[in-house]
Amino acid sequence: MRIVLFLLSALVVAGFGFWAYRVNYDTQAALRRVAALQDEIAGERAAMTVLRAEWAWLNRPERLADLVAANASALGLGPLQPDHFGEPSMVVFPQVIPPPLDEGWDGVTRADLAILEVAAGFAGPRPLPRPRLLSQMPSPSVSPSVSPSVSPSVSPSLSPPAGASE
Amino acid sequence: MIRKPLRPLAGVLRARAAGGDPDALEAHRRAERQQALRATERRRAEWRLTLLGFLVLAGFLTAAGRMAAVATSDPSEPTAGVSAARITAARADIVDRAGRVLATNLPTRGLYVQPSLMIDPAAAAEGLAAIFPELEPVELEARIRQGRFFWVRQSISPEQRQRVHELGEPGLQFAPREMRLYPAGRAVSHVLGGAAFGQLDVSAAELLGTAGVEHWFDARLRDPAQAGVPLALSLDLSAQVALREVLARGVETYKAKGAAGIVMSARTGEVVAIVSLPDFDPNARPRDAKDPRLFNRAVQGLYELGSTFKLFTAALAMDRGVLGPESMVNTQGPLVWGRFKIRDFHRMPAQMSLRDVIVESSNTGTARVAMMMGVTAQQDFLRGLGFLEPTSLQLSEASQAKPMAPPRWSELSMMTISFGHGLAATPLHLAAGYASLANGGLRVRPTLVKGGSAPTEADRVVGPETSRHIREMLRAVVTDGTGRNADVPGYLVGGKTGTADKPQPGGGYARDKVIQTFAAVFPMNDPEYVVVISIDEGSIFAAGETRRTAGWIAAPLAGETIRRIAPILGMRPLPPTAPEPDAGATLVSN
Numbered sequence: 001m002r003i004v005l006f007l008l009s010a011l012v013v014a015g016f017g018f019w020a021y022r023v024n025y026d027t028q029a030a031l032r033r034v035a036a037l038q039d040e041i042a043g044e045r046a047a048m049t050v051l052r053a054e055w056a057w058l059n060r061p062e063r064l065a066d067l068v069a070a071n072a073s074a075l076g077l078g079p080l081q082p083d084h085f086g087e088p089s090m091v092v093f094p095q096v097i098p099p100p101l102d103e104g105w106d107g108v109t110r111a112d113l114a115i116l117e118v119a120a121g122f123a124g125p126r127p128l129p130r131p132r133l134l135s136q137m138p139s140p141s142v143s144p145s146v147s148p149s150v151s152p153s154v155s156p157s158l159s160p161p162a163g164a165s166e
Numbered sequence: 167m168i169r170k171p172l173r174p175l176a177g178v179l180r181a182r183a184a185g186g187d188p189d190a191l192e193a194h195r196r197a198e199r200q201q202a203l204r205a206t207e208r209r210r211a212e213w214r215l216t217l218l219g220f221l222v223l224a225g226f227l228t229a230a231g232r233m234a235a236v237a238t239s240d241p242s243e244p245t246a247g248v249s250a251a252r253i254t255a256a257r258a259d260i261v262d263r264a265g266r267v268l269a270t271n272l273p274t275r276g277l278y279v280q281p282s283l284m285i286d287p288a289a290a291a292e293g294l295a296a297i298f299p300e301l302e303p304v305e306l307e308a309r310i311r312q313g314r315f316f317w318v319r320q321s322i323s324p325e326q327r328q329r330v331h332e333l334g335e336p337g338l339q340f341a342p343r344e345m346r347l348y349p350a351g352r353a354v355s356h357v358l359g360g361a362a363f364g365q366l367d368v369s370a371a372e373l374l375g376t377a378g379v380e381h382w383f384d385a386r387l388r389d390p391a392q393a394g395v396p397l398a399l400s401l402d403l404s405a406q407v408a409l410r411e412v413l414a415r416g417v418e419t420y421k422a423k424g425a426a427g428i429v430m431s432a433r434t435g436e437v438v439a440i441v442s443l444p445d446f447d448p449n450a451r452p453r454d455a456k457d458p459r460l461f462n463r464a465v466q467g468l469y470e471l472g473s474t475f476k477l478f479t480a481a482l483a484m485d486r487g488v489l490g491p492e493s494m495v496n497t498q499g500p501l502v503w504g505r506f507k508i509r510d511f512h513r514m515p516a517q518m519s520l521r522d523v524i525v526e527s528s529n530t531g532t533a534r535v536a537m538m539m540g541v542t543a544q545q546d547f548l549r550g551l552g553f554l555e556p557t558s559l560q561l562s563e564a565s566q567a568k569p570m571a572p573p574r575w576s577e578l579s580m581m582t583i584s585f586g587h588g589l590a591a592t593p594l595h596l597a598a599g600y601a602s603l604a605n606g607g608l609r610v611r612p613t614l615v616k617g618g619s620a621p622t623e624a625d626r627v628v629g630p631e632t633s634r635h636i637r638e639m640l641r642a643v644v645t646d647g648t649g650r651n652a653d654v655p656g657y658l659v660g661g662k663t664g665t666a667d668k669p670q671p672g673g674g675y676a677r678d679k680v681i682q683t684f685a686a687v688f689p690m691n692d693p694e695y696v697v698v699i700s701i702d703e704g705s706i707f708a709a710g711e712t713r714r715t716a717g718w719i720a721a722p723l724a725g726e727t728i729r730r731i732a733p734i735l736g737m738r739p740l741p742p743t744a745p746e747p748d749a750g751a752t753l754v755s756n
Binding site for chain 1: 259266267270271272273347349350351352353403404407408654655656657729730732733734738739
């Protein structure tokens with residue numbers, strides 16, 4: 001009986017020893033991983049700092065001004081002026097065609113309709129050509145187009161402002 | 167264990183048979199027993215003491231061993247537990263009100279020489295001289311041979327670092343550094359100031375602010391707890407760039423020596439743009455502290471601000487109820503006081519309303535108004551507007567610019583100060599004063615930090631009614647007076663010109679050296695921003711003669727500034743056809 005007890009306790013001690021050994025090495029491995037991760041985070045942060053600094057450097061006002069000046073013919077950008085503010089009436093909204101109400105729409109009113117069709121050929125909302133400065137007017141023969149009608153053939157996103165394309 | 171009976175019968179019997187005394191025998195035995203007991207206890211106590219001694223010794227040895235271990239080992243951060251994210255940038259960024267970066271850090275490397283590791287000093291010196299042409303190889307080699315550690319460069323570019331690396335010399339070593347970078351460049355040079363290396367070490371270097379915001383907020387920017395939070399200024403980078411552009415063009419057109427411009431919120435005192443010309447590139451700050459480009463005219467330059475001061479005299483008279491805007495003032499000139507004569511710039515009628523005194527900018531009229539008010543009232547009023555102390559702007563330069571008031575505030579001083587001569591203050595003082603008068607009468611304290619709080623009733627300097635009259639007068643100056651060139655359609659600009667003769671070093675005033683100032687407020691029905699433009703010795707040949715007055719030089723620049731900056735700040739102009747609303751209605755801005 002005594003010997004059994006002795007053996008049992010020896011086994012328990014050995015078991016605890018093994019457990020402690022494993023926990024110790026697991027902890028050390030975890031600590032090493034944490035340190036590696038922190039190094040990685042620090043590296044990423046440093047990279048972000050550099051990227052932010054580069055972004056700010058590439059967007060510095062002097063450089064932007066030079067770029068605007070160099071691409072004046074393509075962009076036609078100038079300083080913001082008081083007459084550049086637009087009016088809501090200058091925005092062209094999509095023309096909406098309600099679906100026909102004559103068949104199979106019992107009990108449904110127009111107000112209930114959530115799905116509305118956009119007029120065929122309408123390419124999407126677009127602003128009117130922005131007002132041009134007098135000095136940029138190419139020639140008196142060109143009439144600045146300010147009419148809100150938009151021809152369906154013009155692709156919306158890639159075309160230059162209507163005034164410039166004429 | 168077999169117990170011995172205390173009085174064994176056999177022993178007693180034996181003692182009796184031998185004729186002895188059983189009691190004595192018994193006593194002897196008891197004594198023996200007790201002696202043995204004492205001996206045992208003594209042994210035990212000795213053992214206990216020894217053990218205790220060993221324990222104490224072991225404790226001391228453990229502590230001593232631990233101390234020795236701690237003392238001899240290298241320190242290390244505790245790695246377990248929640249360690250805070252490591253800080254990469256030692257100095258916080260500075261951003262403008264929209265979050266655009268004005269100052270940030272860039273990791274770079276310093277280069278140093280460790281002669282003890284050096285293998286071939288001659289080759290190293292040659293190689294370094296090839297990379298950095300300004301280094302002298304012979305001198306460098308002699309310095310390396312002295313055998314002492316020294317710095318070669320505090321920050322080198324990645325290309326230079328690669329070339330140094332390619333020399334393959336172990337004695338040339340790199341130290342990590344952070345370099346301060348100002349992407350916005352010249353536009354913010356004076357506001358930001360600069361930073362320089364403080365304590366140097368091979369593993370890091372201190373970055374200390376040397377001027378401007380960098381110096382004022384040095385502790386905040388270096389605080390490790392706030393290193394990740396950028397410092398947000400009230401500046402608007404777009405407005406700042408636009409203001410600088412306008413001023414630079416003005417300096418060129420009018421061949422001026424310099425210029426200063428301020429755009430400030432009239433309600434909160436937040437400075438939206440502040441420019442001083444000539445300026446410098448903050449990424450290559452001039453080393454010489456006496457370099458004139460380092461001088462910030464907007465906050466350091468103490469100038470007599472000329473006729474712009476007349477408004478304060480008028481405001482004082484109206485606020486104390488002495489005069490109303492239509493009260494008539496004697497404007498006959500010249501006004502003789504002792505051996506001094508006060509004249510007007512051009513002929514004026516003998517009597518004008520207070521409003522016209524301001525609109526036509528009459529020196530004699532203003533001086534007479536000041537005489538009605540007295541020295542003490544004028545001093546108190548100017549003190550209330552902050553004209554006798556440095557401004558509260560968070561720039562070290564600003565806190566040292568104490569206005570120059572006459573040491574003895576005589577009646578003559580009072581009369582000259584009433585139209586802006588004799589008291590020298592900075593353009594920023596003027597901006598704060600105009601903002602305080604125009605915004606309804608609450609004193610505004612300039613600030614550079616985003617989120618300035620509006621002044622309260624406790625900061626009142628003039629009544630709302632006076633402020634309304636002031637606004638009407640300022641608007642009239644621009645519509646019918648000397649400030650016509652500053653008008654911008656749709657923005658209801660009001661303002662006042664000021665042309666001050668420059669004092670000569672020897673005393674007296676220079677004949678044709680003037681400082682032209684224009685202080686504008688817009689929109690006049692509900693002031694949002696104050697613009698102060700100050701030009702140093704500008705002149706233009708126009709309409710047949712050389713013009714030096716503020717109406718010709720500073721007013722057009724103020725108008726141009728408003729034209730450029732108001733849309734940037736999101737203010738819509740009023741439609742041109744609409745009648746001007748009364749002062750008090752709200753202008754819609756987006």
